[in-house]
Amino acid sequence: MHDIRAIRENPAAFDAALARRGLPPASPEILALDADRRARIVAAETATADQNRASKDVGAAKARGDDAEFERLRALVAEKKAEIAQLTAEADARDDALRDMLMRIPNLPLADVPEGRDEEDNVELRRWGTPRAFDFKPLEHFEIPGVKPGMDFETAAKLSGARFVVLRGAVIRVHRALAQMMLDTHVNDHALTEMWTPVLVKEDAMYGTNQLPKFAEDSYQTTNGWWLVPTSEVTLTNTVAGDILEENQLPVRMTAHTQCFRSEAGSAGKDTTGMLRQHQFEKVEMVSITTPETSLAEHERMTRCAENILEKLGLPYRTIVLCTGDMGFGAQKTHDLEVWLPGQNRYREISSVSVCGDFQARRMNARFRPAGGGKPEFVHTLNGSGLAVGRTLIAVLENGQQADGSVDLPAALHPYLGGKTRITPEGALA
Secondary structure: OOOHHHHHHOHHHHHHHHHHOOOOOOHHHHHHHHHHHHHHHHHHHHHHHHHHHHHHHHHHHHHHOOHHHHHHHHHHHHHHHHHHHHHHHHHHHHHHHHHHHHHOOOOOOOOOOOOOOOHHHOEEEEEEOOOOOOOOOOOOHHHOOOOHHHEEHHHHHHHOOOOOOEEOHHHHHHHHHHHHHHHHHHHHOOOOEEEOOOOEEOHHHHHHOOOOOOOHHHOEEOOOOOEEOOOOHHHHHHOOOOOEEEHHHOOEEEEEEEEEEOOOOOOOOOOOOOOOOOOEEEEEEEEEEEOHHHHHHHHHHHHHHHHHHHHHOOOOEEEEEOOOOOOOOOOOEEEEEEEEEOOOOEEEEEEEEEEOOOHHHHHHOOEEEOOOOOOOEEOEEEEEEEEEHHHHHHHHHHHHEOOOOOEEOOHHHHHHHOOOOEEOOOOOEO
């Protein structure tokens, strides 16, 4: 959420930053509502002062025996009481409206984020690995003979409908091994603290990480008001909601492997085959809570943590910085990792790592107390996939496929598979 004081102080800069995202000016409407709210607060304070004076004078009038003045003042006190109640209610309503307005406006991009309209304007930073040269036409993951027995979309459709999958046998063993390898790497090599968190959360948690109010249709809500998390960014980040941390407690670095749920409301017709875009999937998430001075360095560190997973698996990828028109709602800056999928003959997103500044912290009221003293400041929050397990599975299967329909598996997974190194053309681990 945005700082209304910063908008008051420099509305032109606020609107200029929104313009970089391709959005119209918002400060005139915000400031008009803010001024209306503040005017009612001032009027309520004035009416309160009038009421207090009249209340004091009531006793004096009664003591003098001035019945007329006594009745006039008593009526004035009642009038001011009603006026205060009305002005306070009006101010509260405008405060709620202002908060809602500010919550629906995306974060402002950092100055070094490239300007652009959509994904075509994203900027590649680096590449790692060389896509394999196949002596046969590579298949998409769901077409590989050794994968087909373990990737069942027909049964999933019978159970749940489109955009679900049932995994079995060798395929789910590899999927589980990937998640375990990611967690072990983040804990042992990257010094992240492993967490296990709920997938059902209160509405406040969804507001805290900016899924609400703007993106309600992209998530699932239960009949008793809980929300299913679209990613454990929601739970990990909200672990510090309402807290005041000591500066020496920062950074807080966390990781979790959870089920994730997304309605994919805005993706009609996209990636309808295979398991690239599902309503239910698993992800290993990374979240960091930092001071403002260290968040940009932490962004680079988190990006390297995600890149390291791909490198351990030997999967070619490229790292890009998203342009202003393609960034997510809560991000100040985002690095996307795109893995090479030979079945599609293209790079596809497998991780987004974003620095959010104090945008989420303001929504959650998450602060820290500076070591040198002074009043508490808002923390900075960061989040990133480390990685999306299902998409990593797709990349492993497509990059390791062989002409006979088998799949060679990355060496990093062999210890997690009891020494097994491949999926046979018949779909067994061997």
